[in-house]
Amino acid sequence: MSTFDQTSLWIVIIGMAVGSFALRFAFIGFMGGRQMPDWLMRHLRYTAVAILPALVTPLVVWPSPTGGETSLPHLAVAALTFAVGYLTRNVLWALLSGVSGFLLLFLLG
């Protein structure tokens, strides 16, 4: 399962630590009260809501437990997790439904 080496892992950990801190510190540390341009803020508002679905979709459409074969049960569990999160606005309920669905897949498969 593990296909990456230790060096890569530590480069990522250190790179992310530095990068995340820089993102969090940039404004509070240096920007003072200066404003960011509107167009930039407008795009930044949609980063998480665009990157996360872009990451998830291929993992759901071609799930790794089936070896990348599209599978209706996996799609259904994914849809359920998303729907519960959207309708309840609650990450925890969504995660619980997802994990229950996964257990069901595991027991049936």
Added chain:
Amino acid sequence: MASTTPKSLFLKGLVDSLPFLLVASPFGLLFGVLSAEAGLNVLEALAFSLAVFAGAAQFTALQLLQENTPLLIVLTSALAVNLRMGMYSASLTPYLGAAPMWQRAIAAYLTVDQSYALSIVKFEDEPEMSLPQRMAYFFGTTSVIAPSWMAATVVGAWVGAQIPASWGLDFVLPLAFLAMIGPMLRTPAHMVACFVAIVASLPATLMPHNLGLIVAGLAGMMAGAQTELWLEQAAARSKAKQETAP
């Protein structure tokens, strides 16, 4: 409001943050389990949580590392997921920006969804709070969550090491992301961004080195920003129409 010392505000922040523990702990646990499945030992998983302290970005990096993605793309994608931390930092600056440098540095490290969400509401509701009171509240909101995130990672990594890879736990990772996405879709522009990113992500997988993730993400961001602009303009037009009507 006479007895709102920094200490009592620290405790207030702590208490306000307790419900979030129900969310942070399972995700920390899951991160630990999945990093064990990916081959990380307990120490490496803890170092990851301790150094980065941002759930969604950690999950992203873990997934991409397993797909043998070039490191530059792993870092770019994971940090893109974390860009919202920059926005949080920008929005907290008017309230905390005047604090001593060491406090600002610690506050920056502790800027996460939960501490931001709780603090910004508090600061906006009570503009009379002093700087030390605000800092105390902010630190209070992370005083339990941060150690719980680390502890949950360790427990998860330890448990995960006992789980055989044949359980196919890797499918829990996209489920964890899906659980986070639903509650984020608060406006039509969010939904457009999400939808465009989903549609773009499938053909984008044909691009080498997982570059498609960044392309699909950018497409979603541009779609969201453009929708927001259109909706604002439409709202302004209909308002102007109402005002000129007799």
